[in-house]
Amino acid sequence: xxxxxxxxxxxxxxxxxxxxxxxxxxxxxxxxxxxxxxxxxxxxxxxxxxxxxxxxxxxxxxxx
Numbered sequence: 001x002x003x004x005x006x007x008x009x010x011x012x013x014x015x016x017x018x019x020x021x022x023x024x025x026x027x028x029x030x031x032x033x034x035x036x037x038x039x040x041x042x043x044x045x046x047x048x049x050x051x052x053x054x055x056x057x058x059x060x061x062x063x064x
Contacts, residue, residue, distance in 0.1 A: 038044045
């Protein structure tokens with residue numbers, strides 16, 4: 001069910017072998033050739049917590 005939910009939100013599920021998806025909603029699979037799974041979940045969690053401030057500092061400030 002979770003993989004199907006990702007597909008419904010236009011995110012290409014990693015484990016889509018047994019999920020029927022509307023391929024018209026996604027970029028071609030070739031565009032995902034360099035995708036890598038997260039290896040260090042702890043580092044990912046720490047980075048995600050920093051993203052809002054990084055967005056403010058690096059993106060929003062450049063837009064002003």
